[in-house]
Amino acid sequence: MQMEETLNTAWEEPSNDISNDERPMSIRKISKASIVMNATLLFLAIVSIYAFFTFDYKNVNLIEAFSSTFYNLKIVFLEPHLKHFSVHETIWQLIVTLGLTVLTTLIGSVIALFFGLFAAQNLSTKLASNIIKAVVAFIRAVPTVLWVLIFAVAAGLGSVAAVIGITFHTIGYLIKAFSESFEELDKGVIEALKGSGANWWQIVFQAVIPSCASYLISWTFLRFEINFTYAILMGAAAGAGGIGFDLYMAGGHYFDLREVGFITYIILAVALVLEVISTRMKVKLSGFD
């Protein structure tokens, strides 16, 4: 009763209500943040337009440049062949690259699983969790490529530096992902097992990991795809070998666009297969089977 009355009075006397205002109503709230945002966008738009008019095009004929770019793309994608490398050699190099990917993801995920547990606030102490999270934030802030170069100082450019560098960033990436999955876990489940006398390791393996398994696998597989890209990149940039190095040789040494095209198709095929596997796995794990 009482509540009804207060509601009524509030309804009938909109003393300083917005709806009483004569100005047209706006759905979006005009805030300082939105003004700054809009001003920034406008500024960037003006700069871009200005830049296009004042580029130094030298003697490049735009039409010619576009057409020859398309011509090159046509060669790459429509006329692929192998010349400097044999098929089985290329496949072997692909296996090397995949090996690099598996190695870095596997080592990284096992280490990250362990530290992820101690980084999750509901499974660890506040101190340990904060320390690990701070270190992880630092590791993640430095790009993978830079970690490889840093480790190359000690190990020399090559596969060792590539493995250590990629693994290092993988650990940082997965600790964050894993610990956040663990933190999502309902604390009641932990309470129930703790209350029945189970110890920490038993709770982790009997409740935490089974509950988070699909997340853990999804994240690991996502990182596997990322690491595949890095393994190709490091093959070329850090001399880690594999298909990336072939790609680099074909493009940068033999200037054979057709061979670049062939290798690109191989990489694309592998990426596609990985994508299909990960989608299948996710569906299966999330229980829609």
Next chain:
Amino acid sequence: MPLLEIKNLTKKYNADTLALSDVNLTINEGEFVSVIGPSGAGKSTLLRCINRMIEASSGYILFDGVNVSTLSKNELRNLRTKIGMIFQHYNLVDRLSVIENILHGRLGYKNTFEGIFGIYNEEEKKSAFKIIEILGLKEQVYKRCDQLSGGQKQRVGIGRALIQKPRLMLCDEPIASLDPNASKIIMDHLRNISSKMGITCLVNLHQVNVALKYSDRIIGINSSKVVFDGAPSEMTSDIVYSIYGSEAEELDIDIGGRNAS
């Protein structure tokens, strides 16, 4: 013979939230005791102080003559195996099967290695199946727990507690999320556990009617204090009013329907 003695138990979460103040209770072996009281009275806190999921601020608790508050880490683990716990939201591992969840009740008796890999002996598996049969979950043995109804989940929760071979069951609002039918099944099981197996039950309840019907004894808590402790037959609407305060009017309690079992 008292199984549980609670003396001068006080719990302060912080300077201005007093959840329990000077609670004194004695609970006998095999008793079925309901704890009722308004929201925020301290019912959950009381239950969790008993197995030290929450540390009391002062006072002490004797379980079977042993002072709970001075136990070492290992002794505490041992104590907890003797106390089963049941929750409003069941707190099962949803992705695991019924049987796996029930066997979780044995983890407290296992070493770390066996626990991690879920290695259970024949005897444990046998008693798990027996409990499943008693609870009427035979058809769901290998079903994942997220495919069960609320009432079935709560029965799994009871199974997980029972396989501990507990002497005391702490039930924190076991039927608060269930419909009347499922509630009745759960309460009947709890009542059986108490009268047939001789396991002491301490049950937090929101429904006074249910407490009146099933309990040997009712404890009323209002703003951190025990304001009633007696048999259902001693309950009057004045007492209900003193437990629930101004909330009592909305409860619409039928004192006449007491003690059906």
